Amino acid sequence: MVFIMKEKISPPVYSQIALDIALRISREELKENTKIYGRSVMSSEYGVSPETIRRALKLLEDMQIVEVRRNSGVVVLSVEKAQEYAQRFGEQNDTRRIELNLKKLLAQQLSLNEQIGEMVSHLVRTNDKFSKSNPFQNYEIDIPADSPLLGKSLMELMFWHKTGATIIAIRRKDKLILSPGPYAVLLEDDTLIFVGDISTIETVSNYITQPQPGVE
Secondary structure (H helix, E strand, O other): OOOOOOOOOOOOHHHHHHHHHHHHHHOOOOOOOOEEOOHHHHHHHHOOOHHHHHHHHHHHHHOOOEEEEOOOEEEEOOHHHHHHHHHHHHHHHHHHHHHHHHHHHHHHHHHHHHHHHHHHHHHHHHHHHHHHHOOOEEEEEEOOOOOOOOOOEHHHHOHHHHHOOEEEEEEEOOEEEEOOOOOOEOOOOOEEEEEEOOOHHHHHHHHHHOOOOOOO
């Protein structure tokens, strides 16, 4: 059995904060060449640690969106680069979303395949048990209006000797005649229910439709 690890695909918190800051810069809420809040203020605003804010700002600095100046704070460098970063990160998010959906679909497919396999195995086991308990398959065939057997009794027809099949029932309109005796007579539109190996299907079909020696 194959196991799929359930993995939640989501960007780190610091990169999500970096994206939010980049979006604010791209909308010029934070303008170029201006200082933005210090780490402690931003950590309170976003509800994260100062270290998380530091990593977010470092990411933006690497993208040349802001500059972290020692003992001076953080200065916005480029609205354009912030817009580019926001667009690229959004595309990455779309890719992650597709990957997540694909993993979910693959997991669902695996689960469905396992269910199908279990059902097939159950069906095979059930059929195997049925075959052992009932080794002869039942077959049905209708007596046509022009059958040479019409009006003849099973004793006259020597059905088993001629076909190798045993009639276990006759369906006549809305009635079912079980274990018909040797004096049961075949009528038009009767349905014969018989058992035998698969070769008896053709033998019985020929017997009820074709003229037979000794049957008039």
